[in-house]
Amino acid sequence: MNLIFLGPPGAGKGTHAQRLMNELGIPQISTGDMLRQAMKAETPLGLSAKKFIEAGELVPDEVVIGIVEERLKADDCKNGYILDGFPRTVAQAEALSKFAHIDVALNLSLADDVIIQRLSGRRVCLKCGGTYHISTLNGREDCANCGEKLVQRKDDSPETIQNRLSVYAAQTAPLIEYYQQKGLLHTVECDASASVEVNYQKVRKALGIE
Ligand code: AP5
Numbered sequence: 001m002n003l004i005f006l007g008p009p010g011a012g013k014g015t016h017a018q019r020l021m022n023e024l025g026i027p028q029i030s031t032g033d034m035l036r037q038a039m040k041a042e043t044p045l046g047l048s049a050k051k052f053i054e055a056g057e058l059v060p061d062e063v064v065i066g067i068v069e070e071r072l073k074a075d076d077c078k079n080g081y082i083l084d085g086f087p088r089t090v091a092q093a094e095a096l097s098k099f100a101h102i103d104v105a106l107n108l109s110l111a112d113d114v115i116i117q118r119l120s121g122r123r124v125c126l127k128c129g130g131t132y133h134i135s136t137l138n139g140r141e142d143c144a145n146c147g148e149k150l151v152q153r154k155d156d157s158p159e160t161i162q163n164r165l166s167v168y169a170a171q172t173a174p175l176i177e178y179y180q181q182k183g184l185l186h187t188v189e190c191d192a193s194a195s196v197e198v199n200y201q202k203v204r205k206a207l208g209i210e
Contacts, residue, residue, distance in 0.1 A: 001026070001080045001207070002101060004087070006175055007108035009164045010115035010122070014131050015196055016108070016203045017084040023209070026080040029071055031064050031088075033129045036153075040126050054154045056163035058088055058171060065095045072100055088172045093179075105179035106206060107187040112165060114192040119161050123150040 001024070005013040014030060021028040035053060038046030045063070052059045068086050071077070083102075087093040096102070121134040125143035132143075132150060142149055155164065179185040186206045190199045 002103050004083045004105040008168045010119040011108035011110040013084050017082045019200050027076050028082045030084040031086040056160040061091045069099050105184045110190045119156045
């Protein structure tokens with residue numbers, strides 16, 4: 001199954017994509033994680049992406065399209081993949097349609113006030129991509145998966161979160177209509193008061209996983 005995870009920042013794309021990756025044995029391909037790893041390694045890609053990411057703006061289309069096209073050629077994508085955070089513009093979606101076949105675009109929806117609360121309490125592992133919330137860490141500061149010290153993303157500051165929400169509304173939300181017209185869209189209304197597990201079961205149901 002070739003999947004796209006759509007949805008505003010903080011809706012839970014990364015959280016649910018990781019669970020699905022473990023359950024289905026197909027890779028989670030997060031353009032955000034790939035760009036952050038490049039920033040950490042200070043590669044030319046990372047250095048050029050840094051100013052966009054830290055301001056909550058999108059990295060130019062031609063940069064991310066090239067990264068994803070290359071990544072999808074890898075052997076581990078042969079049985080399917082989960083695109084997390086790509087495409088993010090109609091131009092990216094058009095480019096993707098030329099080098100990939102997509103089965104489902106899963107749209108995770110969540111109210112803005114919950115998004116702000118979630119993102120401001122998020123802690124991430126820059127080594128393995130693990131994602132946590134301070135409300136469930138019980139003071140723990142390292143990644144339960146690989147032991148790396150958890151950090152707060154620079155773009156999870158309140159002002160940058162607001163800008164990311166505006167960028168999402170202007171540039172990414174049109175993809176909901178785009179995939180609806182193609183008959184590929186499934187929407188999961190995430191319940192803000194429910195646990196990750198409860199919302200994950202909604203994701204599974206929307207994908208027809210028994
Ligand atoms: P990216 O890393 O993709 O960020 P994003 O889309 O803004 O999404 P997030 O990672 O912030 O949120 P998420 O939906 O994955 O939520 P999560 O699961 O972490 O992109 C970052 C930047 O990179 C972009 O701004 C852009 O600059 C650039 N970029 C990336 N892709 C690009 C592209 N294609 N084109 C151009 N630029 C691109 O969950 C959030 C929090 O909520 C976590 O703490 C989690 O533990 C918690 N949580 C989740 N579910 C629940 C629940 N049910 N109950 C309680 N807490 C929960």
